[in-house]
Amino acid sequence: MKKISLSILAMLLVFSAHAERKTLTVAAYPAVDEIVKAALVTWQKSHPDVDVKVVGREYADHHTAMTTALATATGLPDVMTIEYGYLGRFAQSGALEDLSQQPYRAIDASKKVVSFAMAQGHTDSQGQTAMPTDIGPGAMFFRHDLAQKAKVKDTDLTESWDSFIESGKKIKSATGAYLVAHARDVKDIVIRTGISADEGVYFDAKGQSVVGSSPRFKKGFELAKKIRAEGLDAKVNAWSGEWGESLKRGTVSVQMMGAWLGGHLANWLAPNTAGMWRSTVLPERAATSWGGTFYAIPKKAQNKELAWDLIAYLTLNRQQQQLAFEKFNAFPALLDAQSGAFFEQPVAFLGGQKARMEWRSTAAQIKPTRVFKNDTIAEEIVNAELDLVLTKGKAVEQAIKDADSQIQRRARR
Numbered sequence: 001m002k003k004i005s006l007s008i009l010a011m012l013l014v015f016s017a018h019a020e021r022k023t024l025t026v027a028a029y030p031a032v033d034e035i036v037k038a039a040l041v042t043w044q045k046s047h048p049d050v051d052v053k054v055v056g057r058e059y060a061d062h063h064t065a066m067t068t069a070l071a072t073a074t075g076l077p078d079v080m081t082i083e084y085g086y087l088g089r090f091a092q093s094g095a096l097e098d099l100s101q102q103p104y105r106a107i108d109a110s111k112k113v114v115s116f117a118m119a120q121g122h123t124d125s126q127g128q129t130a131m132p133t134d135i136g137p138g139a140m141f142f143r144h145d146l147a148q149k150a151k152v153k154d155t156d157l158t159e160s161w162d163s164f165i166e167s168g169k170k171i172k173s174a175t176g177a178y179l180v181a182h183a184r185d186v187k188d189i190v191i192r193t194g195i196s197a198d199e200g201v202y203f204d205a206k207g208q209s210v211v212g213s214s215p216r217f218k219k220g221f222e223l224a225k226k227i228r229a230e231g232l233d234a235k236v237n238a239w240s241g242e243w244g245e246s247l248k249r250g251t252v253s254v255q256m257m258g259a260w261l262g263g264h265l266a267n268w269l270a271p272n273t274a275g276m277w278r279s280t281v282l283p284e285r286a287a288t289s290w291g292g293t294f295y296a297i298p299k300k301a302q303n304k305e306l307a308w309d310l311i312a313y314l315t316l317n318r319q320q321q322q323l324a325f326e327k328f329n330a331f332p333a334l335l336d337a338q339s340g341a342f343f344e345q346p347v348a349f350l351g352g353q354k355a356r357m358e359w360r361s362t363a364a365q366i367k368p369t370r371v372f373k374n375d376t377i378a379e380e381i382v383n384a385e386l387d388l389v390l391t392k393g394k395a396v397e398q399a400i401k402d403a404d405s406q407i408q409r410r411a412r413r
Helices: 002-020 032-043 059-072 084-091 106-112 115-120 144-149 154-158 161-175 184-190 215-229 241-249 261-269 304-316 318-328 355-365 375-392 396-411
Strands: 022-028 050-056 079-083 131-143 254-258 277-280 289-296
Touching (some): 032 318, 059 084, 079 084, 079 304, 084 289, 084 375, 115 131, 131 144, 131 154, 144 161, 154 277, 161 215, 184 254, 184 375, 241 261, 254 261, 277 355, 289 304, 304 318
Parallel strands (some): 022 050
Antiparallel strands (some): 079 289, 131 254, 131 277, 131 289
């Protein structure tokens, strides 16, 4: 009888232990899904009763799935990964938790994280809807071998936009390589610099379009037009197969993006070009952010406190932030993680250059900008009008005026 009772008791204990286990779901895209999986090795040691399911999808598929999940409140993860480009739309959806409130209190960590990234995850109406984990300080990656052949120095590329274009002419003349993949790349940098306080790239604090009134857009369009007229862009879009080939073959000499591009070049875009690339600041020493990753918690998530515990570990743990940078090139948003020997080490792919310290310096100079739900729509409209300038000869002033009108009209819907 005692043996039977003990057996039943053991079964009950096993059942109870099984019943108390929780499953936390994290939705992410490459390579954030790999960062989370690597972090779980340590995090789960203090959460042995938690199973974590990481749902990884390709970048576009992930954000499409999350848009649907938030709209229908079905298939929601506990932790949602959001890339900067989608942040405005998701943050103002009203479907994400305000992480500045109890029990999260992300506001307590605000001084520990770069201010511009915290500002990007905050809206006046919804609060702190997302917590930054990595950032993309803007950098110019250029083919050092091609620049040398053309007798172009990095300072020639960065002194001004005029000297940047003149350097491109020299490089093309000496090597046959284009300056940039697409003239749009230059516009993208220019419109992200000199943004007024409390404004975003396309909208002011009241949500009104600034495309027609800000000189950033006229300058960006005119520079892009000049680069196309001079035959200095390869007319290929970023992330296309043709773009990847241009980086491998050296038919494009400059690519301006976030500092994370260095890791992509080394690991899969153009590993055969090791030692040929260098990194420097953007023209006119523009300090701007290019992309970044955020974590959020849907209001209808099942395990909110556990979700925040994992997010806090991923974003506020110095060792974890540094490991993500060292293994996956995710530049840390946590200020305390932006130090140590790794930052001072030479980057072999960049010819032994100590590039990380310059990226850190750029990150410290980036000013906070706001995000808005119609940012993606505004970007599409501006790019469409620029294409008309580049391919159909449309006047810059008219293109900007038309873009501004379309954005205002779409924003009112």
